[in-house]
Amino acid sequence: MQFEVPPRLVRYWLDGVSLPAAITDFSGDDPPETSRDGLVKASLLIEAGKIAEVVVGAAPQDGVPHLPGGKRLVLPRLIDIHTHLDKGHVFRRAPNPDGTFFGARETVGRDREAYWTAEDVQARMDFALRSALHHGTGAIRTHLDSIGKQIGISWPVFDEMRSEWHGRIALQAVCLMPIVNVMDNPDEFEKLVATVSRYQGILGAVTFLGEAPDAKLEAALDKMVGVAKTDGLDLDFHVDESNSPDARSLEVIADALIRHKFKGKALAGHCCSLALMSDEDRKRVTGKLAEAGLNVVSLPMCNMYLQDRQAGITPRWRGVAPLHELDSAGVSTMVASDNTRDPFYAYGDLDGVEVFREATRILHFDHSARPWLETLTTRPAAQMRMPEKGRIKVGAAADLVIFSARTMNEFLCRPQTDRLVLINGKAIDAPLPEYAELDGL
């Protein structure tokens, strides 16, 4: 039976639910005892939209209504730190011809040129956000293709969507361009930096474009990191999304951040080729990431789709960054959706639960004592400078997702389509949009 929160209730206990200890602050001094999979039986007092108490065990008999949650797992709304809302849901008109990275890049380029008007981008973003809201996502960072005329189209649309979605999903945007543009097209880069600053965005670029790192990459990074320092911008790169032995730009980025003593927040997405380096190389690069404060987000679903794809040949590797090794070395690691129904990834629906379930299987988050739920909650919250999100604690908004599961195994075995999403302690009514809505685009 689906769990319900009566709409008129403003003060109530979620009684005896399972909470993940790694992302919960319990009232009281002693760390509570956890189950084998890191869960604690506890109760949450919800009051005026906020979490007012987090007590271990059953809720006290204090006259406040109790909602019996003995068979439920509760998580904060998840945070998707790497998406492409501007590209999403073009699958019908622009499928990837062969499922490869280069097939994706070419197809997206053509689609962008032909169709990406403000109306088109806005309609697809809105569709994607409604899906994410339904699934229980609380914050999203999106990359925005920022080349030529598209800069003046996508950023204002994004800004409008951010206002419109305020209070439902918190939004953040990163500019995405080939890093060669920084040197080859300095005027456009200058305008782009002004746009990013105006919209409180994040500075980003793709750093591997099929060529080994050279002095030009270093010069471009010097310029980007320098601008980020002066303008107080955070950084977010697409890095080495390839199995090529030439895909070695991650170390060059870490070197640049160290050289400039960069103190903002920096993130590297993908980093696939790091998994294929020798142990010696990987350890050296990983050490530099930790020193530079360059964190890593893996995009496991997209990587499984694009990496190691050759017609007629079964893929031999999973395509993902070595998250266990990075995590051990003190690098903050995360996972996210990446693309949604576009040439870079044909599937997906901006469902953080799907991302975590797939990441568990692809990256072996299971049989591991590490608190991997942080990869979609507290860590992206910190990276996005939204520390009030992604954690169950007193004083935080009661932005929660309630699942029919008592253990992590029960949580991961089913798609959890009957989950209940709360915003400020109230159950939301947000049905999934119908695909037919996109037919006219």
Ligand SMILES: [Zn+2]
């Ligand atoms: Zn991406």
